[in-house]
Amino acid sequence: MREGLQEELDELCGGIQEEGRIAAQAVSEATRALVDWSVDAFEATVAAEEQVHHHYQLTEQRVESILARQAPVASDLRLVLAVLHMNRSVERAAHNAARVAHLATPPPRRALVEEAVITDALRAMGERGAEMIRTAMDAFERRDANANRLLATLDELVDRENAKIADTILAIDITDPELRQWASRMLFAARWLERVGDHAVNVAERVTYMVTGETSGQTNAGA
């Protein structure tokens, strides 16, 4: 019954899954662009963000159409509302990935002991962020209401790496303008990667809402 609605919901779910898959890929490529200065990775990130944005718009249109024509209720309504919010989080994660890729720049010529600490931490944050998006989308696929706890734990690890980067950069004697510029770019990159983790948590929180109807109220809005 209501086969038309079911078909549209399936299409909506398939679309957001694909959007999430590409967003995770964008974060991985952005991290590679940032720490390996890969031009290919940079271009792949930009292309992925464009694809995600295209999916974002499609998902919005699908949500609008379902709400207007099908008037979903109960679990169908929660699914549609969850996807509407997830869509925003996934799009923001991909956008942050693009921001990170644009910050890619080689470190200054002068050898810096702290460089390895910073780039290792950025790589860890990026890989963790991509993994978190995939985990959150997998939770959506499996209707796993408890994945939000795992995502919150992973997010703490991302936050810890972010704090380590900030502490390391603040401890450097940044009188060299070239070094100062690189360090500030890495600081911003860390900030955007940290937000990727937050957006993955948001996705998992929406999955929890979708399954249980309850919200934890701990979603991280904003960029």
Place this chain on the structure above:
Amino acid sequence: MDPTPSTAADSTAMESSRDRTPLGALGVAERTQADATPVEERDVVFDCQQVGVRYSGTRALRDVDLKIHSNAVTALIGPSGCGKSTFLRCLNRMNDLIPGAAVDGQIFYHGEELYQPQVDAIEVRKRIGMVFQKPNPFPKSIYDNIAFGPRVLGMKKDLDERIEQTLRRAALWDEVKDRLKEGALGLSGGQQQRLCIARALAVEPDVILMDEPCSALDPISTSAIEDLMLSLTNDYTVVIVTHNMQQAARVADMTAFFSVDQGETGTRCGVLIEVDRTERIFTNPAHERTEAYVTGRFG
């Protein structure tokens, strides 16, 4: 065709007056304005306990436990044959008028048991008015339609003022004030239904029962009736049976979902599955049968 009378006034005309229980004995509380108090914390108007109905010995409804709170709209939804209209008719003893109908369980109205022998069914129907699916004005003037109930009940003082107030409450005054002496059958369907609501209001009820009041109306008239329902909760308690789930979602504070249980012998009997705040029923119902029905996956 519904064999029940169309208004409390009609039922007055059909039944002889017996030993009437005074209004106060029914425990009718002072009306309070609908306010920010959560619906579940408002006064209980009906406390239904294990209510069931049999028609000529065949059980049509069983074991309904339901509280209906004051100054709110409570919607009864469910598939055809689930007993929601049967249950609605229990609330003002309309089933008394159906040959072979028997109600069991207990219904407390403001704390007084509605089916006690000494309670006058006519007084009950005066306090608990009813509006039906199809507008059924009398073939009389607009004025006489409203005046009928008060005249029969001896409420003749300040009749003109009563009629104006009643029509205003039913959001019909501005449309009919210049043609009160014209025939009611000349009104549109939506206006006729509001006239029927006004007719029920004219005898100063406490509760308005509505059995699919918009199913014969166009969307604009439906919208007017729905707006009216919401405004009526300032002064009245409204219980509505509707097949239109979106209507329940729009107007009801509380929603009760009824369904049908089928016995091994193929007998079908209505049951109450779940009652909750309307937003809960339509976003996160507790029972999977409610979920299946409201999402349209009822098989």
